[in-house]
Structures are given as C-alpha cells and as structure tokens.
Amino acid sequence: MVLNADVDDLINTAISILVSANTIKSFLAEKNLPQPSILNDPSPALFAPELDAARDDILNACHKVQALISAPVHTFGMGLQAHYLDLGVFQWVHHFKVAQAVPLDKTITFEELASATGTPIDILRRMVRYSMTSFVFHEPQPGYVAHTARSRLLLDSSAISLCDLTAEWLFHCADQFAPAVEKWPGSQELNETSYNLSLKTDLPFFQFISQKPAAVAKFGKLMMSFAAGQDWIMKEVAQECRWNDLGKATLVDVGGSIGHTSMVIADVVPDFDFVVEDLPEVVQQGQKVLLENRPELKDRFNFLAHNFFEPQTSDGDIYLLRCILHDYPDKYAIKIVENLLPALKKKNGTRMVIYERIVPLPGAVSVLQERLVRAQDIQMWSCFNSKERELEEWKELVAKVDPGLKLTKVVTPHGSLYSAMEFMFY
Numbered sequence: 512m513v514l515n516a517d518v519d520d521l522i523n524t525a526i527s528i529l530v531s532a533n534t535i536k537s538f539l540a541e542k543n544l545p546q547p548s549i550l551n552d553p554s555p556a557l558f559a560p561e562l563d564a565a566r567d568d569i570l571n572a573c574h575k576v577q578a579l580i581s582a583p584v585h586t587f588g589m590g591l592q593a594h595y596l597d598l599g600v601f602q603w604v605h606h607f608k609v610a611q612a613v614p615l616d617k618t619i620t621f622e623e624l625a626s627a628t629g630t631p632i633d634i635l636r637r638m639v640r641y642s643m644t645s646f647v648f649h650e651p652q653p654g655y656v657a658h659t660a661r662s663r664l665l666l667d668s669s670a671i672s673l674c675d676l677t678a679e680w681l682f683h684c685a686d687q688f689a690p691a692v693e694k695w696p697g698s699q700e701l702n703e704t705s706y707n708l709s710l711k712t713d714l715p716f717f718q719f720i721s722q723k724p725a726a727v728a729k730f731g732k733l734m735m736s737f738a739a740g741q742d743w744i745m746k747e748v749a750q751e752c753r754w755n756d757l758g759k760a761t762l763v764d765v766g767g768s769i770g771h772t773s774m775v776i777a778d779v780v781p782d783f784d785f786v787v788e789d790l791p792e793v794v795q796q797g798q799k800v801l802l803e804n805r806p807e808l809k810d811r812f813n814f815l816a817h818n819f820f821e822p823q824t825s826d827g828d829i830y831l832l833r834c835i836l837h838d839y840p841d842k843y844a845i846k847i848v849e850n851l852l853p854a855l856k857k858k859n860g861t862r863m864v865i866y867e868r869i870v871p872l873p874g875a876v877s878v879l880q881e882r883l884v885r886a887q888d889i890q891m892w893s894c895f896n897s898k899e900r901e902l903e904e905w906k907e908l909v910a911k912v913d914p915g916l917k918l919t920k921v922v923t924p925h926g927s928l929y930s931a932m933e934f935m936f937y
C-alpha cells in the first residue's frame with residue numbers, strides 16, 4: 512500500500528468526503544431521487560457508474576480518517592474485538608432468524624421478538640442492540656425494534672445463502688489459519704486447508720458440498736447473486752471481445768455452475784449455442800433453473816456433466832473459465848488448462864477466456880478495492896490452498912501449459928475488479 516504524507520492528512524481527507532458527498536447529493540437531486548438513507552433501501556441510481564468514483568472516494572476517505580484519528584492500539588483492542596464480535600453476533604441473529612421475525616412495515620417489542628424467535632429476552636436485546644451499532648435494525652422508540660435497509664437484506668434468499676456460507680463455514684475457517692500452516696506448511700493440496708480442519712473433513716471443498724443437495728442449491732444461488740445486477744459486465748466482455756463477429760458459434764462454459772453466466776451472454780450473442788459443464792448435481796440443478804426461468808433458451812443450451820480434470824470432450828469456439836482457476840493452486844490450475852489444449856488446437860482461432868480478478872499492484876487501486884481482492888485471496892487460500900493472481904502470474908501459469916498459447920486481449924469492464932483474459936494459439 513502506498514501512503515502519501517501530503518495528501519493523507521485529516522483535513523484533506525475530510526474535504527474529499529465533502530466534495531464527493533456533494534456530487535452524490537446533486538446527482539440524486541437532479542433526478543428527483545431520494546438521498547441515501549439508513550432506513551430505506553438505496554435508490555439503484557446511487558450505484559450508477561457516474562457515481563462510482565464519488566462513492567469509492569468517500570468509502571476510502573472514511574477508512575483513512577478512522578486510521579488517522581484512532582489510537583494505534585485500537586486496531587488490536589476494540590478494532591479486532593469488534594470484527595470477531597460482528598461475526599459472532601451476526602451468526603446468532605442469523606441462526607435464530609431474528610430478521611424474519613421483525614415485521615416489514617411496523618415495529619415489534621423485544622418481548623414479542625424474543626417469543627417469536629424462542630430466545631431469552633436479555634440475550635436477544637443485547638444481540639440486537641449490538642447489531643444496531645452497525646445499522647442492522649433500529650430502535651425508533653425505546654423497547655421497539657424495526658428494520659433498516661441492512662436488516663431487510665437478511666430476508667433476501669441470495670443474501671441468506673451468503674450468510675449461511677459465511678456464518679456456518681467461513682467463520683470457523685478463520686480460526687484454523689495458523690493450525691493449517693502448522694500442519695501442512697506450503698501445501699498445494701486441495702484437502703489440506705483451514706476449511707478441512709474447521710469442518711473436519713478430508714474432502715476438497717466442492718466434493719464436500721456436492722454431497723449436500725441443500726448446499727449445492729445455496730452455492731448455485733450464491734454464484735447467481737454475485738452475478739446479479741452485473742449482467743452488463745459479461746455483456747461488455749462479449750462486446751469488447753467482438754464475439755458477435757464469430758457468427759454461429761458455441762461457447763463452452765467450463766465449471767459454469769447453473770448456467771447463470773451463459774444465460775446473460777445468450778442475450779447479446781443471439782447466434783451462440785452454449786454447453787454448460789459442471790458436476791452432475793449442479794448441471795441437474797441448472798437444467799431446472801433454465802426451464803423455470805429462461806425456457807425460451809432451452810434449444811440453445813446443453814447442460815453436461817463434465818469433470819474439468821478430464822480431457823475436454825465438447826466442441827466449442829470459446830472455452831470460458833469464469834472464476835474457476837482461482838479455486839486451484841498452480842499444480843491443479845495447470846491440469847485444468849492442459850485438458851483444454853486438444854480442443855483449443857483443433858481449430859484456428861479457438862479461444863480460451865479466463866475471467867478472474869487480477870490482483871492489482873500495490874497502490875494501483877484504492878485501499879478498499881485492494882483490500883477486497885486481498886480478502887478474496889486469503890479466502891481462496893483458506894478453502895482451496897489457491898490464490899488470486901497478478902497479470903504476470905496468469906501469463907506464467909498459461910505459458911507453463913503451452914508457451915504457444917498467447918494472451919491476445921485483456922478486457923476489464925468499467926468499474927470491475929474482474930478481467931476477461933483471452934488466450935489463443937496463433
């Protein structure tokens with residue numbers, strides 16, 4: 512991280528918050544839209560690309576202001592304590608379905624809430640009041656609880672899948688970071704991770720969840736929710752990569768989950784057919800989702816159970832690896848790409864598109880953006896012994912498979928930390 516003593520002072524940082532807040536205020540006012548509020552869901556316009564820079568500036572400046580005016584010891588005292596408490600309290604609230612018991616349009620007393628959730632009132636009141644310090648629920652009058660925008664999010668099924676994953680699995684994983692390194696220092700194996708220690712299983716992550724149909728459904732939903740509202744990103748990739756110029760073509764979505772990405776791409780490349788490959792349980796689920804949600808696409812889609820550790824069997828013009836390789840340490844990521852080689856060499860111009868986060872060099876993006884990527888990087892290590900990679904690391908990885916497979920294009924959709932890297936033989 513690069514710090515600049517001239518710019519990173521309190522007043523300059525506070526001024527930058529003011530300037531950006533004004534930008535947001537005027538943008539929303541001009542459109543006659545409500546200003547941001549803790550209580551109500553924000554207007555989608557708040558997340559318009561025109562406001563990306565202003566929002567990013569404010570968030571980063573607030574992060575910096577906190578560091579500037581907090582006693583350094585706070586980081587390891589209340590700061591650290593709050594992080595683990597936030598997770599524990601959140602897990603408690605989630606476990607007892609507190610958000611579900613709070614009416615959407617009126618208040619509820621602590622007594623009524625305790626009875627609806629079957630929890631002891633004293634603990635409930637303390638947990639909920641702690642949550643309120645993060646703007647999850649509020650107490651409009653003493654003793655009465657109501658929703659905020661954040662607590663209402665806990666009712667959304669995609670958010671619930673994310674909560675389950677975080678509260679049930681990832682939370683416990685963090686506790687095993689050091690023991691995992693003590694036990695398996697430098698391991699590149701998929702089943703020698705903090706996650707394996709925390710869940711007491713010898714199975715790699717995806718094998719573990721594939722045995723649990725409820726978990727498969729939740730994970731699919733989660734992947735779908737990450738993609739939700741991001742349709743434009745894959746559309747931009749399709750446009751920038753000029754996929755329409757290929758005319759009638761087949762895109763093979765390797766590890767494509769329930770096909771949510773291909774369903775988005777299908778809208779902008781009407782001449783494309785799609786093969787969505789994944790584990791048997793997942794493609795079964797995908798077929799169901801397609802028929803329920805996008806029946807009009809059924810003739811253009813083929814869901815196929817295929818293990819990407821076996822040679823590729825589907826003919827395609829584009830092989831998309833979207834958020835796949837970051838789940839694997841180099842040893843396995845190389846194997847996955849190797850399995851595509853015969854298919855890539857079959858026809859001139861066949862493309863492999865790796866869509867992943869590219870780790871920015873220190874200081875290249877804002878602190879919070881960098882923090883997000885680095886958090887994801889640690890998460891990949893803790894569940895899979897894998898990593899997020901810098902651009903050079905991506906190139907090196909592919910060159911190890913075959914130096915003739917060249918990077919021909921990098922498309923980074925506006926405002927995204929993800930990039931599509933197109934490789935082909937030429």
Ligand SMILES: C[S@@+](CC[C@H](N)C(=O)[O-])C[C@H]1O[C@@H](n2cnc3c(N)ncnc32)[C@H](O)[C@@H]1O
Pocket residue numbers: 717734735738765766767768769772788789790793817818819820832833834835838
């Ligand atoms: C992180 S998700 C990415 C899903 C999707 N490509 C996306 O971008 O949202 C990884 C996917 O790989 C699938 N997967 C894991 N192991 C696999 C294997 N050996 N063969 C095929 N798919 C696998 C998982 O079921 C999951 O759907």
